[in-house]
Amino acid sequence: MTASHTRPAHTARQDWATGLAAFAAVMLFLAGLLTLFRGIMAIAEDDVFVTTPNYVFQFDLTGWGWIHLALGALAMVVSAGLLKTATWARVTGVAIASLVIIANFLSLPYYPVWSVVMITISGFIIWALCVMKRGGNLYDLSGERQPR
Template identity: 70%
Template sequence: MTATHTPRAHTARRQWAQGLTVFAAVMLMIAGLLDIFRGIMGIAEDDVFVATRNYVFEFDLTGWGWIHVILGAVAVIVSLGLFQAAMWARVIGVGIAGLIIIANFLDLPYYPVWSIVMIAMSGFIIWALCVARQDVTADSFEQPPRNV
């Protein structure tokens, strides 16, 4: 056996993949919760948001609020599936994180710094979900066998 095919290397890759999946699940849950709170602020028409004029993608603040609440709720549900290492959650998680990036890009003039933070956070979520191979995470979150 080569050094990359030893049981120890396989276990290390599995632990790395499981760690990335947990990272993505936690980050997606946090992003979802923060998006829900941001949406509630928009629906309540809070004074936190910047009023912009002549913006191409201009929506009513309440409309943006509902978009963020819906994306956040779906993100929280998908993150629960990621904790179970479900393949559907990985695929939908990448899609939801992409939609969060798009929504925050379009929402950039209203709340610029936070939009950039959410874009970066969603980028890390997409990276973590795409870099871990499914065959390595297929064992879900089982404990690796112990050497006796």
């Protein structure tokens, strides 16, 4: 007698979860990369940014550069964990995206359009990570479907 292994039925919900995992990972990587570049730019040439007089949250732009640099690097590392659908990466991804939103809100007067773009991207990342079911990625590195 032979045992037959049946694969679970392929559902649209599984595709949706897989797509959200990939979307969140790629978007967090891109947001991290852009935040990293913004940090490098603020550290190297802080005169690129326009300073606003009498701004309530006035900070040294070099300090902001280091904050953005650290957030960007951390976001890029966490995005690798999201590709493996690790729970720690989802929780950390939401936290990092939230910090990116706060950092960009506080630096709105220095680079307003870019800050709004990064806030929007981070909002989509948080949304994707919060609605994604656990184990959203159903593929291994070889590309074959894995049983649940």
